[in-house]
Amino acid sequence: MRFEGNLQTSSAPRIIKKPTQIKMQKPNKRLSNQTAIVTGASSGIGISIAHGLGRDGANVVVNYFSNAESAEELAHLISVDKTCGDAIAIKCDVSKENQVIEMYKQTINHFGTVDICVANSGLQKDAPMHEMTLAQWQLVIDVNLTGQFLCAREAIKEFMRRGPRPEVSKALGKIIHMSSVHEVIPWAGHANYAASKGAIVMLMKTIAQEYGPIKIRANSIAPGAIQTPINRSAWETPEALNDLNKLIPYKRIGQPEDIAAAAVWLASDESDYVSGTTLFVDGAMTCYPGFATGG
Ligand code: BGC
Numbered sequence: 090m091r092f093e094g095n096l097q098t099s100s101a102p103r104i105i106k107k108p109t110q111i112k113m114q115k116p117n118k119r120l121s122n123q124t125a126i127v128t129g130a131s132s133g134i135g136i137s138i139a140h141g142l143g144r145d146g147a148n149v150v151v152n153y154f155s156n157a158e159s160a161e162e163l164a165h166l167i168s169v170d171k172t173c174g175d176a177i178a179i180k181c182d183v184s185k186e187n188q189v190i191e192m193y194k195q196t197i198n199h200f201g202t203v204d205i206c207v208a209n210s211g212l213q214k215d216a217p218m219h220e221m222t223l224a225q226w227q228l229v230i231d232v233n234l235t236g237q238f239l240c241a242r243e244a245i246k247e248f249m250r251r252g253p254r255p256e257v258s259k260a261l262g263k264i265i266h267m268s269s270v271h272e273v274i275p276w277a278g279h280a281n282y283a284a285s286k287g288a289i290v291m292l293m294k295t296i297a298q299e300y301g302p303i304k305i306r307a308n309s310i311a312p313g314a315i316q317t318p319i320n321r322s323a324w325e326t327p328e329a330l331n332d333l334n335k336l337i338p339y340k341r342i343g344q345p346e347d348i349a350a351a352a353v354w355l356a357s358d359e360s361d362y363v364s365g366t367t368l369f370v371d372g373a374m375t376c377y378p379g380f381a382t383g384g
Pocket of ligand 1: 213268269270271312313315319320323
């Protein structure tokens with residue numbers, strides 16, 4: 090007798106489905122009914138992440154520090170697009186505790202809760218180590234590290250206050266830290282920046298370990314060289330771009346959309362079993378390109 094039913098019972102192990110048995114899912118909005126805060130969303134990578142999350146159905150807070158015009162424009166673009174979630178722009182210096190608390194308050198008043206925190210704000214104040222001022226050191230640590238701590242802490246508080254909504258997401262909440270390839274690649278002339286990104290790894294992993302039991306996921310994205318204003322000098326002339334490509338085995342500069350795609354995935358239930366990890370989106374920059382010919 091041929092068995093045609095489903096072998097699976099609640100206690101039986103899962104059986105591997107044949108390709109023809111896999112139900113093809115309709116392309117869906119992965120983040121519908123969820124709200125995301127994206128810090129530093131008025132420029133560079135942040136713009137693409139905010140847009141990407143909105144396109145996948147999330148309501149988005151477009152956080153900015155100085156460029157109100159760009160943030161308002163992006164929030165408008167997302168909110169008038171019927172295929173996207175809603176969006177508002179909120180000004181906040183992520184390194185200031187009272188301002189971060191206020192941004193979360195405004196977000197919760199407007200959208201009801203927060204499901205996704207993308208701690209993306211970051212800056213560089215480069216100088217040779219022996220000439221680096223304490224102010225240059227402190228500003229980078231304040232924005233790149235303390236800012237991510239404050240935003241993640243307020244997100245965790247809100248996830249815990251709100252409680253689970255399994256119909257919306259498997260996780261209680263998702264935190265995405267913006268790191269860099271310089272969490273592992275030392276960077277001469279950028280000690281403050283490299284130190285801030287090196288610290289993000291342990292902040293992220295500790296959050297994943299501490300709050301995993303209540304289903305909060307924390308991960309980092311480590312971009313390589315992405316074509317944005319922060320590294321303009323590395324790509325604005327053909328010579329500079331040629332030099333940069335020597336550091337990238339995949340032989341192209343990254344685009345903000347490369348990072349946005351990773352962020353949307355990490356925010357969605359598709360990555361539900363991914364926590365405590367850094368996703369390098371770098372065209373293999375971390376694979377010691379010098380060894381392609383040397384060693
Ligand atoms: C920096 C960029 C740099 C890239 C690769 C990023 O984290 O912000 O300026 O081009 O790392 O070195």
